[in-house]
Amino acid sequence: MERQNRLLCEGLARLGNEVHVITTGHPEGLEFLRKGEVAYHFLKGTPPGRYTTLFWQRSADKFQELHQNINFDLICSHSLGAFGYYRFGDKEREVPYTVVLQGTTLSDLHSIWIGVRQSPTFIEIAKFLYRLGRLIRYYLLCWRGFLSQASKIIAVSREIAETAIKEYGLVREKVVTIPNAVDMDVFKVSSQKRNYIRERYGIGEKEVLLLVAGRVEADKGMDLAVKALPEIVKKRENVKLMIVGKGSYYPNLSKIVSRLSLNDKVILCGYVKNDEMPDYINACDIFLNPTIRFEGFPLIIPEVMACGKPIIASRIGGIPSAVEDGRDGILVEPGSIKSLVDKIIELIDDQSLADKLSENGRRRAEMDFSQGRVVEQYLDVFDTCLRALDND
CATH class of the missing domain: 3.40.50.2000 (Glycogen Phosphorylase B;)
Structure with missing residues (x-):
């Protein structure tokens, strides 16, 4: 997810868009970093690489703080990254948001269960029970409402799109499929x-x-x-x-x-x-x-x-x-x-x-x-969301 977000942000910035990333705490305590044309805002005190209630609360506050000066047009949430905007942010939600799905609750549970069957150790069973509880909580308290209010939902494959429509009761027209990108300058024949x-x-x-x-x-x-x-x-x-x-x-x-x-x-x-x-x-x-x-x-x-x-x-x-x-x-x-x-x-x-x-x-x-092709598709989705907002 990190690599995909980086490729997307760099590609968007390269085309002249202003891009800011609000993310979890930096392992070395940094609070701000600019890489190329992309600005990264790390929320100090939140666990690196993990979405938590504390992260969602602070990310909503950080968004509102930045929004006063930057006036964002759109939010792109990778998984539950922007759930804080939906749960703790401005109830008017004047800025539309999209959600990128790399998987669904049931597909994750299926995969975890396979792991337990392959290696039925105490540690694997304990991990399964912990993750089961967390996924059920996310499904009941987070996913359905969050996705229902999204302008568009971007699934990384046809299979995830179909699963998400059935699992979360989504309107089919709201779901689009855009694959993950690869950096063709890095991955090449040599x-x-x-x-x-x-x-x-x-x-x-x-x-x-x-x-x-x-x-x-x-x-x-x-x-x-x-x-x-x-x-x-x-x-x-x-x-x-x-x-x-x-x-x-x-x-x-x-x-x-x-x-x-x-x-x-x-x-x-x-x-x-x-x-x-x-x-x-x-x-x-x-x-x-x-x-x-x-x-x-x-x-x-x-x-x-x-x-x-x-x-x-x-x-x-x-x-x-x-x-x-x-x-x-x-x-x-x-x-x-x-x-x-x-x-x-x-x-x-x-x-x-x-x-x-x-x-x-x-x-x-x-x-x-390729990065260019995938970024083009994201921009098409973003333009659709913004046009719909103008029409409203």
Whole structure:
């Protein structure tokens, strides 16, 4: 959400719009920061990276303070970011607001439950119960009223749009779909980045490198890629799997690798900074996203497309909005190791298919997911909201 907000704000500012971001406390205590043409206002004393009642109260006050001098035209709320304006702000709400949905309450609950089923430990169950209570509270006290008063609701995928309409009882005409954006200047094809990572990890040029990246959680399905590897290696010995990321499921994943005697075939890289991710993506031959989580629109998919790599991903959540099966990627049934094995072998053996998926994916990233294209769509929505206000 942070990365999407940054790309959107920078793109809007580049086109001459004045953009201010009101956000949670800065880890180092900063209260104001200007990056390029975007002004960031950090609310000191609120927990960094978390929406809380205190944040909502203070964000409403900060908005009113800034509004007296700036005279804002519109608010764009990422998830419940601007809920404070609705709950504690001016009851007249003279400034219209839009809401960006990366997911919904039920889709989040479904994903959390999958994680518990995959790893039914005391910690996972406790996390589930805590998050269950929080999501129910948000649903009952926040979401329905907040969304009902929004001028427009922006869903990041068709699937999230349809789910939100049913779940929150929304008017269909109020909901639009705009995908997450990718920075095409950062994520791009680079043989230099490919060679650097492969040399660093001792991966031969003729070895096929599979890559999985993201938060290492039970519902991300990374264990499925590991469990698929023995069958793949039986048929194609020159294959290795690289896993980039860290999370609560990391120790379990490491144990699975050891139990299957795959230490020489699986490279666990741990946490990697986002600005280094293009290096790792370029190093791979096939990118895997075997998630069993109902995700809105995984940002990693357009990033991989922009780097010109073929994708094999689960047919779940908003992924079918990002990947057209057989054209710019391959979709498999979530949780199916056999399907994953079959498609990986097919792609290894059919270089022309791999090249087609790569080329089409790169083209689609440029046409549909680039920062410029996504910002244009947001501006169209914002203009619609402001025209409706003028007509009223």
